[in-house]
Amino acid sequence: MTDRSTFPDPVYRDTVLAPLFEGVKTHYAGHMGEIDRAHLVMLVETGILSAEVGAKIAGALSEIEAETDPDALTYTGEFEDYFFYVESRLKAKLGADTGGALHTARSRNDIDHTLFKMALRTRADGMETLLLDLADALIGKARAEAATPIVAYTHGQPAQASTFGHYLSAVIEVLLGDITRLAQARASINLCPMGAAAITTSGFPIDRGRVSHLLGFAEPKRNAYGCIASVDYITGYYSALKLPFLHLGRVIQDMAFWSAFEVGQLYVPNALVQVSSIMPQKRNPVPVEHMRHLASVTVGRCETMLTTMHNTPFTDMNDSEGEVQSAGYGAFETGARVAALMAAFLPACSIRADRVAANADAACVTITELADTLVRAEGLSFRQAHHVASVTAKAVIAKGEPLGAGYDAFSAAFEAEAGRATTLDAAAFADAVSVETFIARRDRFGGPAEGALSEALDAYTADAADLRLTLEGDKARRDKAGAELAAAFLNLTEPR
The missing domain is CATH 1.10.275 (Fumarase C; Chain B, domain 1)
Incomplete structure (x- = not known):
């Protein structure tokens, strides 16, 4: 034939x-x-x-x-x-x-994965910079809102009093953890495949370290087979990249919930709301929806990269090259939009004190501190104190009264449980169930009170600075290498 x-x-x-x-x-x-x-x-x-x-x-x-x-x-x-x-x-x-x-002494195999790593590390730099910028913006907002009360929710229901700063510090802590994972994953990108050739290096006396250095990598990737087969720099980085957007998506969902009319504790400024074409009363915080769907798209694009690598042979293969690499870059595009928008959105928002106060009163979110106070001041077991607090909360909720006005219900519940009158007067009771007292008494490591929160934010600031320093060090190494390569190449054309 x-x-x-x-x-x-x-x-x-x-x-x-x-x-x-x-x-x-x-x-x-x-x-x-x-x-x-x-x-x-x-x-x-x-x-x-x-x-x-x-x-x-x-x-x-x-x-x-x-x-x-x-x-x-x-x-x-x-x-x-x-x-x-x-x-x-x-x-x-x-x-x-x-x-x-x-x-x-080279092949398209080692060239290709070196190209892909060079393109990926540039995008990794940009993404990590944007996420660090977001962390800095959130740290600044958390400091500004350190004493701003909010109602914290569990299982979709009002739970306890906290502060906006404390909530944001939790977001910051997760975000910095995600950036740390990205930095760790970037370490694999910083290993140079050049010199692996097709699979087994070369019979020529090549200097793999020299090429790695001139291209701005940290060092050569050791195993030549792994240089062209492992592609763990793809799976590792995209695994890490999807996490910040998965986690930020949960925060975005809270923003949608908090800004809903029925909750209303988050105020979104006019610059970030859109109106209805037919309903003149509407204030739609549409950026929340865009952040949410862009975050989900980013997670999906990262997952596409992992799925594409699934069950592929441990060898050089087109499944990890060319168009696959280009497809992954979409995750950086949508992810960058989320990070930039959130860095503008959250600092621009504010907490509505009137809605926080109303929701706190309606849901008795400080009642846990009443139970704690009864243990400390009255010598009750926590279970006894919990029962008194529960009866008190149910009574004021049934009457539609704020918790601070529930002293009579409290004293009756206390006497029924303890068999004696409480030593707390109405003023002491009101103080025990106030939002300010609830927050101030939670001055433990990781808590929302001023001292604990300030310590946490200082630690996050230092962590963010260390991550940025590491990132800038990578960039500086590449800049220096680029200058050295230019000089060495010029020396070839103009030998002394």
Whole structure:
């Protein structure tokens, strides 16, 4: 049987090769140029290529870069991909022998995963910066609202008094944990695959550490097979990336609940509400819905990356390359919108003291402190105190009275349970059930009182600063490496 077909099949060209070529143009062309330069510097420094050959290739690479506008290229199928397009240009300028020498001791396998890591780390930098900016904004808001009472809910019901600052500090703590996980996952991105070649490194005396350094990586990834097969930098980072948006989605849901008319403790300013086209009374906090759906889309896009890796072979494979990598970048786009919008939204909102007071009174959210007070001041067991507090709460709720006005119901419940009159007078009772007392007495590690909350926010501020310092250190290393690569490459074209 004679096969007279020629590559590429038009359908394969249009459905696979052309979209991949477009992806390289958009995301990787610049990184490919960096890899070419770093690899060439290493080949000359190790003596694998002569200085004369290195100078010729360096000059040709510079010419090709100056002559090529990737955005203007259209995939024709003449060359399989962008890599072969550049190599063909080198061969056209230098001849097949010299032009093909740049590919000594490397493969598209190690090139591709290095490209993907370089593109991913840039996006990781941007995302972690945005999330740290959000953390800083929330810390500032938490400090400003440290003494602002709120009603805290459990199981969808009013539970206890707290402060907006205390609530936000819980959000901050989770967010900083998520950023820490992202930083840990970024460590895998910072390991360079170059030098792994197809699977097993090379028979040439390459210097993998030199290429890694010139490309701004922390160090080479050790196992060459793992460089092209493990793709744990994808699964690890996207696993970590989905968590902040999963967690922020829960906070966003609270914002929807708190701003609902029936609860109303969160006031969303006019700049962040939309009106109805037919109902003139409506104030719709629509940004909440946009944050919620964008957070969910981000989680879904991260999960897509993990699902795509599921049950794939432990080897080099297209399932982790090209279009798959590009698909994951959508998570950074939607995630960035969530982080930016939340950093503007929450600091702009305020707590409605009137609604907090009304809901606190209606639901007796400070009644736990009455029970605690009876244990301390009256010597009751907590179970006895809990019963007295429960009877008191039920009585005032039935009458529609605020808890602070329930002294008569309390004293009767106390005498029925303890067999004696309470030593608390009406003023002491009112103090025990006030929101201010409830918060002030919870001055324990992690609590909402001024001292405990201030200590927590100072700790979060320090943690955020450390995370930012680590991130900036990564960026500085890459900036320094970029300058060193530029100088080393220039030295090839202008040898001393």
